[in-house]
Amino acid sequence: MPFRRDDLQNAYLAYKEFMHRKRREHHERYIFPFFAGSYFAYRKIDVMRVMTIGKSISQAPSYVDIGCGYGDFLTKIRQFVPNAIGIEEDTGIFYRIQKHLPDYIYSSTITDWFGKRSFDLSFVGWMEPGVDFRKTVSKSSKCIITTFDTGGQCGIDGECEYDEFGFQKIAWWRTPSWIDVNFELMNRFYTSSLRTEVNKREELAKLRTANNLWHIYTLPEISDKVRAGLKCWLKKEQDESLYSTQFFDFETILDECGFHYMETLPTFLGYQLWEIRFD
Numbered sequence: 001m002p003f004r005r006d007d008l009q010n011a012y013l014a015y016k017e018f019m020h021r022k023r024r025e026h027h028e029r030y031i032f033p034f035f036a037g038s039y040f041a042y043r044k045i046d047v048m049r050v051m052t053i054g055k056s057i058s059q060a061p062s063y064v065d066i067g068c069g070y071g072d073f074l075t076k077i078r079q080f081v082p083n084a085i086g087i088e089e090d091t092g093i094f095y096r097i098q099k100h101l102p103d104y105i106y107s108s109t110i111t112d113w114f115g116k117r118s119f120d121l122s123f124v125g126w127m128e129p130g131v132d133f134r135k136t137v138s139k140s141s142k143c144i145i146t147t148f149d150t151g152g153q154c155g156i157d158g159e160c161e162y163d164e165f166g167f168q169k170i171a172w173w174r175t176p177s178w179i180d181v182n183f184e185l186m187n188r189f190y191t192s193s194l195r196t197e198v199n200k201r202e203e204l205a206k207l208r209t210a211n212n213l214w215h216i217y218t219l220p221e222i223s224d225k226v227r228a229g230l231k232c233w234l235k236k237e238q239d240e241s242l243y244s245t246q247f248f249d250f251e252t253i254l255d256e257c258g259f260h261y262m263e264t265l266p267t268f269l270g271y272q273l274w275e276i277r278f279d
């Protein structure tokens, strides 16, 4: 379901106003994720993991981001998978804010597009409440990566799983959603009563959450090869401390807000952020 035209317009005006008086670098990503970021707070290692998964299926994987919005994550993926495309139901969002619609983002719904083409990797970062396109995606994909917030975004009855469509979940990891980071930024910089109350801010920081789950599903016949590719990458990621040498500028905000690579949050004892668990 597309955003309502006037809601989008009002949000865009608020975003423009924020950018006009902004003093802090990258905050807009986590305050206006639709215009300036994404609905999940990723690092470059997430992009590299997704790229590794794609390349373990094919040297030049076919890749689609379903419901890509303005294509923030997609453009990062295209640095490694240049022929990656996005499909976006409402490309009117580009015209409404006078933004150029790139030729790799197609104006379409999933049902119009799938069936005509199949993909090595389909990235599903969003499914509207009441919508369930899992069956359609399953028919035309070898691997499906989902990034869903545990708080919602999962279609009918919160179903995000692909096991019932013949896929195997081979791995998962947890990252913050934009709203986790947004709360931290609001408490630290935009709530005047909290700016000076360090103790209270520290108490609130203990309630930090990281609600975004990345699930990797593959068809059974490629699960061993994708799992092996991801394990090989993980070793490299850890041995070479890639998170500290390969990063996007905006990741400083994640560190500043206490969402470090491999951080354990009090709300999720036993799990580290970005830790990959294999199933």
Ligand SMILES: C[S@@+](CC[C@H](N)C(=O)[O-])C[C@H]1O[C@@H](n2cnc3c(N)ncnc32)[C@H](O)[C@@H]1O
Binding pocket: 001, 002, 003, 033, 034, 037, 038, 039, 040, 066, 067, 068, 069, 070, 072, 087, 088, 089, 090, 108, 109, 110, 111, 125, 126, 127, 128, 133
């Ligand atoms: C909340 S935005 C998320 C954008 C981006 N994936 C992100 O995480 O920042 C969801 C987008 O999915 C699009 N969308 C929803 N259902 C869709 C469908 N069935 N086919 C294609 N696009 C869809 C909406 O128009 C909207 O732009």
